[in-house]
Amino acid sequence: MNNRKLSAMQPSDGVVWISGASSGIGAAVAMEMAERGWKVAISARSSKKLDKIAALHQNINAFECDVTDREGMSQTAQKIETEIGSLAMIIANAGIYLPTHFPEFDVSVFDESFDVNLTGTVNMIAAAYPFMIARKKGQIVLVSSVAGYNGLPTSAAYGSTKAALLNMGEAMAVDLAKYGLSVNMVAPGFIDTPATQKNTFHMPALMDVTKAAKAMVDGLEKNHTRITFPKRFTFWLRLLTFLPRQLFVRLLSR
């Protein structure tokens, strides 16, 4: 579904800032958007990796910053505004997947997941929001996951952050439309990135990261509220949300 009354931001509106863009989806989306004429600011903790990506395209500029550092994120937003241009779009993409290993209950897995995936996203929004709301213009993009649709094995920490992002984004989309700001939520299936290359299990419909980046940017250009890919996989996970929950738990816990 589209954010119908609001148009998608265009390269002429200003800069897109992407967090977690030193590898994987973030880096591929940075390249795709730079190719489509956007001025792109990329951030992450690894400055060496960021510099390598920035060297690939003249439209890309690197800013080293940890999303859990609220003050640092705010300073980065200010720097981008001063050095590159007005923040037209932010893509809160930085994320980590830490599996839970029950029966062990390790609170640090929850703490770290919540800090990066959730608070990190809030920190990025908080950093860019004052600029966007002052102009009554902007697009806020939250990278969630299909793992946010249902409770999945080993995903109590990761999945709950991604479910929270879907809810947070939807609520913000409802509240911010009248102020001229769009909110888009991205829920990818399995994408081939350094994060998933660590997985030892079979990943159905694993998608090439460049194709995933194209699908994501196509969805952002149409200002779709929720963007998912590859559809042949994400459709089935969405369908599972309609199963009676008792049946779902019985099936998945086998």
Ligand SMILES: NC(=O)c1ccc[n+]([C@@H]2O[C@H](COP(=O)([O-])OP(=O)(O)OC[C@H]3O[C@@H](n4cnc5c(N)ncnc54)[C@H](OP(=O)(O)O)[C@@H]3O)[C@@H](O)[C@H]2O)c1
């Ligand atoms: N790959 C998939 O199948 C898939 C599916 C659904 C959703 N997603 C989501 O897509 C996003 C990108 O994932 P990916 O697969 O591309 O993983 P990735 O290649 O591991 O990239 C993760 C990015 O996040 C950055 N990051 C991690 N912690 C950070 C922190 N504290 N501060 C700033 N940046 C930080 C990393 O950079 P540094 O280490 O340099 O900081 C890296 O650039 C994540 O939110 C993930 O949950 C991925």
